[in-house]
Structure formats: structure tokens, C-alpha cells
Amino acid sequence: MNEQKKSTRSSFAEALVEMGYKNKNIVTVAADSASRYGDFVKKFPERSFNVGIAEQTMIGVAAGLALSGKIPVVTSYANFLTFRAIEQVRVDIATSGLNVKLIGTDTGFSSAWLGFTHLALEDMAAVRAVPNIAIIDPADAAEAYKATEAIFKYEGPVYMRLRGRKEEPLLPVAEKSFEIGKGQILAEGGDVLIVACGGAVYDSLKAAEILQSKGMHATVVNMATIRPLDEELLMKLTSSIKHIVTVEHHNITGGLGSAVAEFLAENNPDVRLMRLGVKNRFGTAGSEDMLKKEFGLDSESLGSRVERFLKDY
């Protein structure tokens, strides 16, 4: 396996600086920590603002900038960007479809020991409840870079999930282009369809390898865009594969699993679905590895859970 490592956060920052050169309308608004913007603040100080520890104001200011033709980028720990400021996100940004890029960091298990105030496991649910906002959860740093380029070509509000500062292995797949709203097939097999997003993609691929060694063949889709969901791809794949598993570092309510379940229930109920993720509980303090194990989302647990699912149903 290709063990090159990089964090989604640093990729985002690099791509942001590139986009900053290309588009003078891009501005950043920070709530205290501006380090998430990398060199952008140094390179474009006249287009960088800090409102202090005030996420709601950060969103409101971004909306005002967008109403005046700017393309604002805002970042914070995902929970403070979504839950803390969801009213501003909804009223100020979403109702008028403003061109604001919302970047929630430290999602999934990446804030680890910081505990449940910081562990962002319901953020997509909050944003998904609000119409109009595209939702992206990149699988690795390479995809985070391409997704960052893509969100600036897209006109309208976007919520993108990033993880922490920790370097993560890149996916062992050949370069592919990223397109908002398109899932990507990373492995092909006829027994089960694993649909994953964000930090769950890497372990899903590893789980597929484990399954493979036991004679079970999985198709693995990286569903980096949760909204708009790639319904066409889901329809196509579920016409032949009847066992579907979703995997996410998020509550199974309101995120990828919900999106897939809702779509299939109405459009192709002739399948078995298992949603893997966090089930109706908060995160708690632990290392990322401990948390993944606890929630049964490390590659080994995933492999055995999928295996059981195939045997039982």
C-alpha cells in the first residue's frame, strides 16, 4: 500500500492559497484561530479577517460579505460552526443560497481526547436538516485538495468536513478527478456494496481486502459528496448488488447512512441495508484508534460486521 501521509487540513490550506491567487474575491473570516487558513492570511492580509471567538458573528459577517459579492471562507471546529451557529447558517446563508464556504474541522474522531464538546459526530445531520447546502466529506488529503478547488467553482453554500492536524495515509488509489455530487468506485466486487465517506473510506477499503481474502467481494464507493447524493450511481450499483453497507465517522442518523437509506427506501427498497457509524450516542474521550475500535469502525471490526451481515441475511 502507498503509505504517503498528509492531513486534510494542510491540503485544504494549500489549495486555498492557490485559489486565493486565482480569485481576488475569496476572503477568509476566522473566529480566533486563523491557522486553519495556512499561508492565506500572510499572503492576503487585506482579505483576511478575525472576529474573535464568536462563531455566530463569523457566519453573519461572511453572509454580509457574500451579499456584497465576495466569496467568504469560514472555519472552526465543526461543532461550533454547525451547532453553535446553525441559526446564522440557516437564515443568513442557506435561505438565500449565499456563496459561502463553511469548513468544519476536527470531525469524526479526530478531536479524540477533547471529548464530546469537540468530537463532531452529528455535524452533517445539523447541516443536512437545512436545505440548500452541499455537503462534502473528503476521504483523504489528496481529495481534500481537489474538493477545495471544486467548491470555489461551485456557486452556492458548501459545508466541507475536514479532520485534524494529524497526518493520515493517502488512499491507495490512482489519481482521479473530484466532482461535487459524484461518488467514486474504488474497488469492485459483486457480493456487497460498501458506501463510505470521509475518514471511514480508508478502513472500508482495508475491510474489503480482508473480505476478499475470505472469498467475499465488495464494491467500495467513496461517497465524498453527501449532498447532492450520487443517486444515479446508487441506482446502478444496487440493481445488481443487494447487500448495502454505509460507513461513516458520524452518527448514523442524519449523515451518509440516512441519506442512502432515505434514497433506497423510496427508490429501490429491494435491498438489505446496514448503516455503520455512531449509533445514538455521544463520543467520549479516547485516541482515534480507541474510538474507532469502540464504535466497531476499524478495518477488522468492519470486515467482521460485513461478513456477519452477508451470512445472516
Added chain:
Amino acid sequence: MVLPVYKASENIDTIREAADRIRKDCIRMSTRAGTGHLGPALSLAEILAVLYKGVMRYDAQNPKWPERDRFILSKGHGCLALYSMLSQAGFFERSLLDEFCSVYDTMLPGHPEIKLPGVEANTGSLGHGIALGMGMALAARIDGRDSRVFVVTGDGELQEGSNWEAAMAAAHHRLDNLIVIVDRNKLQLGDFTENISQLEPLADKWRSFGWGVRVVDGHNIEELLSTFKQVPFVCGKPSAVIASTIKGKGLAIAENKVEWHYKVLTPQQYEELKNEMSLEELCHE
């Protein structure tokens, strides 16, 4: 008047020892875990030591004693200091400190949770503590208790508007059993507060919101003690104590340094400082 169960000590030396112990524990716990908000904990040492050793009424054997004074660490990321103080006050075994951010589902995570005896509210998202404290102060009034509620906020934290909503409401309700202590260490996560979003004139802000205000040296035990004895500063008004502090206080390389917001010593640095600062063994087997 209910007799205080915890016998407040006015012995300055006892309080100073507690503050020193807090510092050493914070340094040790964070080094062991390889994580933690060390700078933000170190500025709190005297404030916590004075409150728990010389001011507040509580019963560590009966943490839910209804008549107790309440404490809320609104700047929850300063929890290292709180954990040390609570163990010193007898709420739990000292050995539990070793679990800080190193055991799955520990009672001592990176922000305080009520599952730990002595912790009154879950915090870690900034800007919640004053409203929580106001609720507790109202409950004390309803029940006719003379419990007081002490809330410690960061200074950068005061940029959150929610604090000022609660400040306005608490003054309106004449909650003179509510005391906010601002850990005015002049730094926040990314820079000095005055470089990010100016807080000054901070005392005037609180005064204009209807609070009684004192500005004190947050590392001066005598001054803190005599200040807390005078609450409420104005009858019928909540009290704000702006405690001038130094972020990272007591650890020379960390003092007043923005990067020590969320940084810890390496085990090697710890060993190098051990004698000079008379720190404990990093791991006792």
C-alpha cells in the same frame, strides 16, 4: 445560616502549597498524556486554590450537598488545574490524575464532564458558563439557599456574545450570588486578545452591564482572598473579578507564549526540569 462543611482556611501558606501542587500536577499530567492545554491551566492555579481552600463551601464526601457553593469552569480547556484542585480537595483519589487523557472513556478528559465528582457542568464549548451559573444562582434563590455560584471564564472567551447576554440578564435579575472571575491572561488561542478583538476597557464593560467589578492580581493569594471575601461588591449586583494573570505562569518556557495554549513538555524536557522545579517522577510504578 448553614455552617460551612468545608472549613475555609485563611492560611496563606496552605493555599500557596495547593497552587504549587496544581502547577506541578498540570505539568506532570499533560507530559504523561502527551496532550493538554497547559498554558490555560497554569494561569488558574491561585484562583482555584483560593476558591477551594479559602472561600467556597462544599463537602467533598457529599459532592451533591445542596447547600454547597457551585463552581463552573467555563473555560473548560483549563481542566488540568481543576482536576488537580478537586483531587486535593478530596473529591477523588489522587491516583486518578494519572488517567488524564490516556485511558478510554476516562473521567478526566480534555474538557471537564459532570461524571467526575466535583464537576458541576459539562464545559469545553466557550461562552456557556455564565448562563449556566445564572440558572444555578436563580435556583438557589428559589430554594432560599445562600449558595453562591463562582464561574471562571477566559478573557478571549468573552468575545462570545452569549456571555454578554447572560451578563445583562443576571444583572437584571439582581443575582448578587453570582460571581464571575475572568482569567485575564491577555492571550487567546491564536494571539493576544487585543490583537484579535479588543476587550478593553473590560472593567468598564462589566460595570456598564450592571455588575460590581474588581480588578486584581490573579496570582496574589492575599489579594484574591480578601477580594472574594467582599462579594457581593455591591448589594443586589452580580460580581465580576478581573484577575490579571500570566498564561503559562510558573513554567518559564511557557509564560506569555501563544504557542503554549495547547502544548506540553516532552518527557525529556520534563526530566530536565524535574530537579529545578521539584517535580514528581513522571511515572511512579
